[in-house]
Amino acid sequence: MTEAGDLRQHHQVVVVGGGPVGSLTALELARGGIDVLVLEAAPHTTDVPKAGTIHARSIQLLTRRGYFAAPDVDAEAASTTFHYAGVWGLEITAPPGEGPAIAGIGQSDLERLFTARLIGLGTPVLKAAVVTEVHQDDGGATVTFTHEGRTRVVTADWVVGADGARSIVRRSAGFTATETAPTAAALLGFAVLDDPANAPRGWVRTERGWTVLNVDHTGFSRIITFDLGGPHEDHRRPLTAEELQVTVDRFAGRPVPFRNAxxxxxxxxxxxxxxxxxxxxxxxxxxxxHVHFPLGGQGLNLGIGDAIGLGWRLALVARGQADPSVLDVYSRERHACAAGVIANVADQRERMRIGVDGDRLRHELGVLLEDRDRNRALGSAISVQSQPAPSALQDAARGDFAANTVIETDTGVSDLIRLHVAAGNRGLLLCGDASESVRALVEPFWAERVRVIRARNLGATTVLVRPDGEVAWSGELGDGGELVTRLAETFGGSAARARLTSAGTRQPRTGAKRLPADG
Ligand SMILES: Cc1cc2nc3c(=O)[nH]c(=O)nc-3n(C[C@H](O)[C@H](O)[C@H](O)COP(=O)(O)OP(=O)(O)OC[C@H]3O[C@@H](n4cnc5c(N)ncnc54)[C@H](O)[C@@H]3O)c2cc1C
Incomplete structure (x- = not known):
C-alpha cells in the first residue's frame, strides 16, 4: 500500500475517492498510460452492503474492458425477471452473445477488484487521505488533503471527483446542480429474523407503507421500508434498531421480530x-x-458508465492527443443518461404511492407489463441499454451500442468483444472491402488510438467503434472525409492534416507518410 512519503508532488490526474467508481476511473486512466494518484478517505474498503445489482449494460462494458470473462458469441439472449415500482414482472434481456442480463456482485467486491489491479499497475492509492479543498487555475489544479494528522498538497493537470454523494470536490470546485426535495423516507438494515418462514418476503405494500425483505433463513436478511407519505423529519439522525422494528411492524400490520440489527x-x-x-x-x-432514490439498483451502474466513458477520453486529453472539448462530450452523454435514470426512478416512486393515484398508476403498470414490447422497452431503460443494440453491425448507426457479433478477420474468426479486449484503450475501426484505403487514411495519425481491423463479413461497410462500445461512425468510406472528421472529433487530432497528407483514400499503404501520433 502507498505511503504518503512515497508520493510525488505532481501527477497528471488525481482521483479523489477510491470507491467502486473512483477505483475504476483510475484504473482506466492507468491502463491508458496516465500517471494517476488516488486519494481515499477510508482506511480500508468497508463491507457495508449497498449496491449488488449489476445491470446488463454495465456487464457489457466491463466485459469489453476485459474485467469480466468474454461470453461465447453464439450464446443465446439472456433474460431475467425483475421488479419495477415494487411490481414483479419486468423482463430484462441482454442481446445474444453478451452474457447475463443481471449479475449479483457486491460493490465492495468490485472496488477490491479494481483497486488490486490498480496497485498491480503501480498506481499509488493513498488510504486515510481526506481531501479538504480543490483549487484550479489555467495551469492546473491543487488538491489539499489531511493524512495522519498532517495537511498536504499535491498538484495535478486534472482532478476527478469520485468522492460520493457529499463530494467535497463538487462543492469546492463550485459545480452547480439541479435538485429535487425529498418526499419519501426509507429505512435500511440487516438483521436475523426470528421467524423467517412467516416474514413478509419481497416487495409488500399495505395501506401504511412498503416492506422489502430479502429473507435469509440462516443469516442476515436485508430489511427496507418505504414511507411514501413524507420525508424524514431529520435525515441525519442515526437509525436505531428499535425504530426499524417499529416501522416494519407498523407497515406489515403484524409483528416481524428480528435481532442483531x-x-x-x-x-x-x-x-x-x-x-x-x-x-x-x-x-x-x-x-x-448524481444521486437518486435507489429503486431498480441503478446508481452504481450509472457510475460504471461514467468511469468507462471518461477514462479513455481523459487519457487522450492528458497525453495531449485530444482537445479538452472531448470531455464536454463525456459530460453531455453522461448527463443525459443520469437524467433518464432520475426520471425513471421518479416514475417508479409515483407508482408506489399509497392511495388512489398510486393504485391507478400501478394498475396501468400491470397492463404495460403484459405488453411484451413495452415491457422490454422498460427493462432496457432500467438496465441502461436504452439505445437499441442492432443485431448486425452493418445496421449500426452513430450512437448505437454495437452488440457482440462474429468478425471474420484476416487472421481468423473472432468477435467484437474479443477484439475490444485485444485493442485495450484503443477504438476499433472495422472495415470490409475498403480496408487498404482505410489503413492509408487512418494509420499515420490514429494508430495509437484506433486499431484498424479487416472484417471480411462487413462488405462495403466501415464501422468506427469507441472503446466504450458505442458506434462513432458507420457507412461506406466514399472519399473518407466523413470518417476522418469523426475520428478527429472522437479521438482528437487534425482532420484537415489527415486529409492533406493522405491526399485522398486511394493512396497505397506504403505511400503514406508517417507523422507523429498526435496528428
Ligand atoms: C440501499 C442502497 C442500495 C443500492 N443498491 C444499488 C444497486 O443494487 N445497484 C446500483 O447500481 N446502485 C445501488 N445503489 C447506489 C450505489 O451504492 C452508489 O451509486 C455507489 O456507491 C456510488 O459509487 P461511488 O464510487 O460513486 O461513490 P461511493 O461508493 O460513495 O464512494 C465514494 C468514495 O469516496 C470517498 N470519499 C468521500 N469523501 C472523500 C474525501 N473528502 N476525500 C477522499 N475520499 C473521499 C469515500 O470514502 C468512498 O470510498 C444503492 C444505494 C443504496 C443506498
Whole structure:
C-alpha cells in the first residue's frame, strides 16, 4: 500500500475517492498510460452492503474492458425477471452473445477488484487521505488533503471527483446542480429474523407503507421500508434498531421480530444532478455527479458508465492527443443518461404511492407489463441499454451500442468483444472491402488510438467503434472525409492534416507518410 512519503508532488490526474467508481476511473486512466494518484478517505474498503445489482449494460462494458470473462458469441439472449415500482414482472434481456442480463456482485467486491489491479499497475492509492479543498487555475489544479494528522498538497493537470454523494470536490470546485426535495423516507438494515418462514418476503405494500425483505433463513436478511407519505423529519439522525422494528411492524400490520440489527441507515428520494460534469480541469463521476432514490439498483451502474466513458477520453486529453472539448462530450452523454435514470426512478416512486393515484398508476403498470414490447422497452431503460443494440453491425448507426457479433478477420474468426479486449484503450475501426484505403487514411495519425481491423463479413461497410462500445461512425468510406472528421472529433487530432497528407483514400499503404501520433 502507498505511503504518503512515497508520493510525488505532481501527477497528471488525481482521483479523489477510491470507491467502486473512483477505483475504476483510475484504473482506466492507468491502463491508458496516465500517471494517476488516488486519494481515499477510508482506511480500508468497508463491507457495508449497498449496491449488488449489476445491470446488463454495465456487464457489457466491463466485459469489453476485459474485467469480466468474454461470453461465447453464439450464446443465446439472456433474460431475467425483475421488479419495477415494487411490481414483479419486468423482463430484462441482454442481446445474444453478451452474457447475463443481471449479475449479483457486491460493490465492495468490485472496488477490491479494481483497486488490486490498480496497485498491480503501480498506481499509488493513498488510504486515510481526506481531501479538504480543490483549487484550479489555467495551469492546473491543487488538491489539499489531511493524512495522519498532517495537511498536504499535491498538484495535478486534472482532478476527478469520485468522492460520493457529499463530494467535497463538487462543492469546492463550485459545480452547480439541479435538485429535487425529498418526499419519501426509507429505512435500511440487516438483521436475523426470528421467524423467517412467516416474514413478509419481497416487495409488500399495505395501506401504511412498503416492506422489502430479502429473507435469509440462516443469516442476515436485508430489511427496507418505504414511507411514501413524507420525508424524514431529520435525515441525519442515526437509525436505531428499535425504530426499524417499529416501522416494519407498523407497515406489515403484524409483528416481524428480528435481532442483531446492523448497518442501519436512512435514505430518501432526494435527487441531485450536476448541470455539467466538467468545470475546467475538474471532472465528476459516480454519486459525486448524481444521486437518486435507489429503486431498480441503478446508481452504481450509472457510475460504471461514467468511469468507462471518461477514462479513455481523459487519457487522450492528458497525453495531449485530444482537445479538452472531448470531455464536454463525456459530460453531455453522461448527463443525459443520469437524467433518464432520475426520471425513471421518479416514475417508479409515483407508482408506489399509497392511495388512489398510486393504485391507478400501478394498475396501468400491470397492463404495460403484459405488453411484451413495452415491457422490454422498460427493462432496457432500467438496465441502461436504452439505445437499441442492432443485431448486425452493418445496421449500426452513430450512437448505437454495437452488440457482440462474429468478425471474420484476416487472421481468423473472432468477435467484437474479443477484439475490444485485444485493442485495450484503443477504438476499433472495422472495415470490409475498403480496408487498404482505410489503413492509408487512418494509420499515420490514429494508430495509437484506433486499431484498424479487416472484417471480411462487413462488405462495403466501415464501422468506427469507441472503446466504450458505442458506434462513432458507420457507412461506406466514399472519399473518407466523413470518417476522418469523426475520428478527429472522437479521438482528437487534425482532420484537415489527415486529409492533406493522405491526399485522398486511394493512396497505397506504403505511400503514406508517417507523422507523429498526435496528428
Ligand atoms: C440501499 C442502497 C442500495 C443500492 N443498491 C444499488 C444497486 O443494487 N445497484 C446500483 O447500481 N446502485 C445501488 N445503489 C447506489 C450505489 O451504492 C452508489 O451509486 C455507489 O456507491 C456510488 O459509487 P461511488 O464510487 O460513486 O461513490 P461511493 O461508493 O460513495 O464512494 C465514494 C468514495 O469516496 C470517498 N470519499 C468521500 N469523501 C472523500 C474525501 N473528502 N476525500 C477522499 N475520499 C473521499 C469515500 O470514502 C468512498 O470510498 C444503492 C444505494 C443504496 C443506498
Amino acid at each position: 446492523r448497518s442501519l441507515s436512512r435514505f430518501s428520494d432526494y435527487s441531485r444532478l450536476v448541470d455539467d460534469y466538467r468545470l475546467g480541469r475538474v471532472l465528476l463521476v459516480g454519486d459525486a455527479a
